[in-house]
Amino acid sequence: MNQMAKMHYEKLSAKMQKxxxxxxxxxxxxxxxxxxxxxxxxxEAAALQNPDDTExxxxxxxxxxxxxxxxxxxxxxxxxxxQVRKTFYTFMNRILEIxxxxxxxxxxxxxxxxxxxxxLASNVIEEKFGLEYWKLYSxxxxxxxxxxxxxxxxxxxKAQYMNAMSYLKKLSDMNKLDLKNLDRTVEIIExxxxxxxxxxxxxxxxxxxxxxxxxxxxxxxxxYKLGLEDQAQKSFQRSESxxxxxxxxxxxxxxALENSGDKASKNKNWIQAMSYYSAATDKNPxxxxxxxxxxxxxxxxxxxxxxxxxxxxAKKDADFALSKVKSIQNKTFEDLGTITNLAVYSxxxxxxxxxxxxxKFRRSTSINLTLTENCVYIYQSSKNTSKARAFVTTAVKxxxxxxxxxxxxxxxQL
Numbered sequence: 126m127n128q129m130a131k132m133h134y135e136k137l138s139a140k141m142q143k144x145x146x147x148x149x150x151x152x153x154x155x156x157x158x159x160x161x162x163x164x165x166x167x168x169e170a171a172a173l174q175n176p177d178d179t180e181x182x183x184x185x186x187x188x189x190x191x192x193x194x195x196x197x198x199x200x201x202x203x204x205x206x207x208q209v210r211k212t213f214y215t216f217m218n219r220i221l222e223i224x225x226x227x228x229x230x231x232x233x234x235x236x237x238x239x240x241x242x243x244x245l246a247s248n249v250i251e252e253k254f255g256l257e258y259w260k261l262y263s264x265x266x267x268x269x270x271x272x273x274x275x276x277x278x279x280x281x282x283k284a285q286y287m288n289a290m291s292y293l294k295k296l297s298d299m300n301k302l303d304l305k306n307l308d309r310t311v312e313i314i315e316x317x318x319x320x321x322x323x324x325x326x327x328x329x330x331x332x333x334x335x336x337x338x339x340x341x342x343x344x345x346x347x348x349y350k351l352g353l354e355d356q357a358q359k360s361f362q363r364s365e366s367x368x369x370x371x372x373x374x375x376x377x378x379x380x381a382l383e384n385s386g387d388k389a390s391k392n393k394n395w396i397q398a399m400s401y402y403s404a405a406t407d408k409n410p411x412x413x414x415x416x417x418x419x420x421x422x423x424x425x426x427x428x429x430x431x432x433x434x435x436x437x438x439a440k441k442d443a444d445f446a447l448s449k450v451k452s453i454q455n456k457t458f459e460d461l462g463t464i465t466n467l468a469v470y471s472x473x474x475x476x477x478x479x480x481x482x483x484x485k486f487r488r489s490t491s492i493n494l495t496l497t498e499n500c501v502y503i504y505q506s507s508k509n510t511s512k513a514r515a516f517v518t519t520a521v522k523x524x525x526x527x528x529x530x531x532x533x534x535x536x537x538q539l
Contacts, residue, residue, distance in 0.1 A: 162192065189216065190240045197243060210249065217244055217254045224261055231265065238262045245275070255279050263292075270301040281309060286316035297326045304334060311343060311373075323347040338367035342374030349381045357381055379409035386418070395426035399442075406449060416449040417460060424466035434469040434502055443470035447477075458484065465499035475507030481516060492520045494529045501536045513537055 193216045220241040224234045241258060244250045256279055263272035273292045280289035290313050296302045302310070314323035324347040330340045345360030361378040369375065386401030402419040409415060423446035432439040446467050450460065461480045468477035481500035484492065497520040504513035517533050524530045 162188075187240075189219070194243060197247075213244060213247070213250060214253070217241060217250060217258070221254070221257065221261065224265065235262075235266045238265060242271075251279070263295075268299070270296060270299060273299075273301075277306075277309075277313070281313060284316075286313050289313045290317040290319050290322065293326070294322055297322075297329055300329060300333070302326060302330060304330070304337065304340070307339060307343075314347075320347050320350045324351060336367060338364045338369035339371050339374065341367060342369050342371055342377070345381070346374065346377045349377065354381065354385065358385075375408050379405045379412070379415070382408065383415055383418070386422070390418075390422055390425075393429070395422065395429065398422055399426065403445075413450075417463065420446040420450045420467060421463050424463050427470050428466065432470065434474075436470065439470040440472040443467045444472055447471055462496055465496060465503065469499050469502045474503045475509075477503055478507060478509065478512065481512075492523045494524065494532055496520075497524070497533045498536065510537070 193213065196212065220237055223229060224237045226234070229237075238258075238261065245255060245258065255275065259272040259275045259279070262269070263276065266272070273296050276292045277289045277296070280286070280292070293302065293310060293313055310326070311323075314320070314326070324344070327340055327344040327347060330337075331344055334340050341360050342364035345357045345364060348354075348360055349357035358381060361374070361381065364374055365378070382401045382405035386398045386405060389395075389398035389401060399419070399422060402415065402422055406412070406415050406419055423442050427439050427443060430439070447464065450464060461484050464477055464480040465484070468474045468480065471477070481503055484496060484500065497517060500516050501513045504510070504516065514537050517537050520533050521530045524533060
């Protein structure tokens with residue numbers, strides 16, 4: 126810039142600043158006399174003359190905010206026309222423009238953001254500006270929890286679970302995570318597969334809510350998912366003692382018990398496995414697969430002992446196992462086999478003749494010697510010799526080895 130141009134610019138700048146002072150003075154007089162709309166116009170004119178006059182900019186914006194709130198209340202938060210919608214869009218853009226401008230003081234920028242909160246009550250405004258508005262607000266004022274809560278809700282609504290999770294973690298770090306949206310919190314953790322973060326969150330929630338059954342329960346879920354099985358069982362038990370009624374937690378507890386039962390069963394720790402499976406079925410009685418596991422386990426256990434069919438020591442376990450599966454309709458061939466294995470040890474084996482009837486009818490080629498022995502015993506316990514003979518006759522056709530066929534015939538002296 127040459128010397129003459131520089132002098133011309135300085136004169137023009139001084140003139141504009143002088144004009145800005147005059148306009149600002151007029152604006153102040155208008156404001157004192159209650160002419161807020163006119164005052165806003167003069168403040169805006171002053172700011173145009175002197176862009177560095179942040180006071181005039183903010184004065185104009187403050188008066189503008191009052192007008193917008195009145196208009197918003199008049200419309201009851203609804204954007205009833207394109208004109209009204211455009212008015213609020215302009216206002217929100219102005220908020221974002223000022224708040225993102227580093228030339229303004231940080232406190233002033235935060236205050237500007239706060240003036241726009243009422244607008245987010247409109248779904249239309251929230252949909253268009255919500256993410257940009259709340260992200261900027263969160264960055265400007267990290268200690269304010271509402272922007273983070275709003276971002277979690279918006280990202281959840283858009284099924285952007287990883288983004289929602291990032292703000293959940295921030296709330297948790299601030300110890301501001303609460304229980305009012307617990308179901309949503311759990312869903313976000315699950316959809317994000319953020320089990321380690323979930324464990325940390327519920328550990329913090331537990332410090333704040335040591336007697337909440339659901340917090341204990343979900344703590345148990347994430348402990349279990351991360352392989353902390355002993356800790357998980359203790360958390361589930363604590364949740365139960367506090368009166369848990371959340372079915373998700375109860376079923377998770379059942380799965381944990383079932384898994385412990387599977388391990389014990391694999392190691393042939395029958396009694397321990399029975400204890401786990403039994404507790405699991407109490408928690409989740411609707412699970413037929415779980416009840417079948419328990420019944421099969423008890424059948425395997427009884428077979429592994431020296432107990433004889435009809436033994437008093439075996440009757441209690443067999444009756445208990447049968448009580449878990451006898452009400453199930455449309456049983457598979459394998460289920461029917463389990464029932465016969467248990468029935469021979471039960472207090473009333475004759476009650477299970479129908480299982481043998483179904484085995485004979487369904488798949489005679491799958492009948493083995495053990496099944497044949499079981500069903501002959503069951504039929505003979507009710508003195509139904511004719512059915513016992515008919516079963517053996519059918520079984521002999523399906524049994525593969527001559528020795529098995531001979532053993533089957535000997536059962537009824539054919």
